[in-house]
Amino acid sequence: LWRNDNLSSIPLDGSWDTISTGWFKYSFELADSNASITAIAASQNNVANRVYFELNDRKIFKLDSANIGNPIPVEITGGNMPAGGYVSGIAVDPRNADKLMVVFSNYSVYSLFYSEDAGATWKKVGGNLEQNSNGTGNGPSCRYASILPVEDGTIYLVSTSTGLFATDSLNIVQDSTRWIQQGASTIGNVVTVMTDVRQTDGFTAVATHGNGVFTTHYTRTWEITGIKEPAISGFDFNIYPNPASEYFYLEFDAKQNSQFQIIILDERGRTINELSHLSNAGMNNIRIETGKLIPGIYFCKVIGEGKTGMKKLVILK
Secondary structure, three states: OEEEOOHHHOOOOOOHHHHHOOEEEOOOOOOOOOOOEEEEEEOOOOOOOOEEEEEOOOOEEEEOOOOOOOOOOEEOOOOOOOOOOOEEEEEEOOOOOOOEEEEEOOOOOOOEEEEOOOOOOOEEOOHHHOOOOOOOOOOOOEEEEEEEEEOOEEEEEEEEOOEEEEEOOOOOOOOOOOOEEEOOOOOOOOOEEEEEEEOOOOEEEEEEOOOOEEEEEOOOHHHHHOOOOOOOOEOOOEEEOOOEOOEEEEEEEEOOOEEEEEEEEEOOOOEEEEEEEEEOOEEEEEEEEOOOOOOEEEEEEEEEOOEEEEEEEEEOO
16 A cells, blocks of 8 residues: 655656655555455545555455554454455545445445444445345446535445446435436446546546446436436636646636636645636636646636536646
8 A cells, every 4th residue: 555645746747657756655564465455445524534445355444644654554344244255446425534335346245335433333235236135136246336425415326237326315224225227328237347526516427348438417416316417517618828837818708797706626626726707798818827836736617607617727837
């Protein structure tokens, strides 16, 4: 297990070997020295710098204060988890590091486990993705999970061997969670291997095996039913120059005179700068100073006219 204390220190000079800059290898020893890490996830809020990971011998660990020194991980494997199962995904709630979901990808074993207390206890949440309560039968192989906070709740996404499924409510008491297939007419029943979500605007990307990548935006829980289209579509704008140095220009076409919000986020999604702009109808061209930003990767988020857009911004000096 490795960490990097400052990704911004990696020089952006186009050299393939600069990724080696600034990495630290943890030196803790585990019982099985031959085991390798197959899944990993890190917390973002409330208990920052917590890392969860799993070894290929089915053991799950929690590592607190992972940002400093060489801390010792604590095993949190659930007693109700399948013996010899293979964990292919760990998802942490971005708002609460104590809440996480673990995905077992094997056929004929129970697939989804959820904890609200950092792994002290685990509940089954496979629901209708399992034919039988013990995981046997014709249920799909689950591959990956994501947890996405939205305006009115939380959306849980699971990639499976028969498509992408979602729910907004985990029934951890009776194990009767209802998972709803997503993109039945687009993604279909193909193997989905991974999802990635962006909390700031609900952007969701789904990778399939052999059928490409699909994207959408989730902003409210009712959108997983497929009854309505997402309420917010992307706002289109341009950034130039990009990479930038002391400033960049933000260019967009406004339908009418209206107020726009412009937010600069760092590579971890933290707000660095925020400003409001009263646009004129037609093409707008705004100069934004970046002299106080250190070199690195940022994101520019624009909100206006009921839409949200985001693009990557690279700062060089």
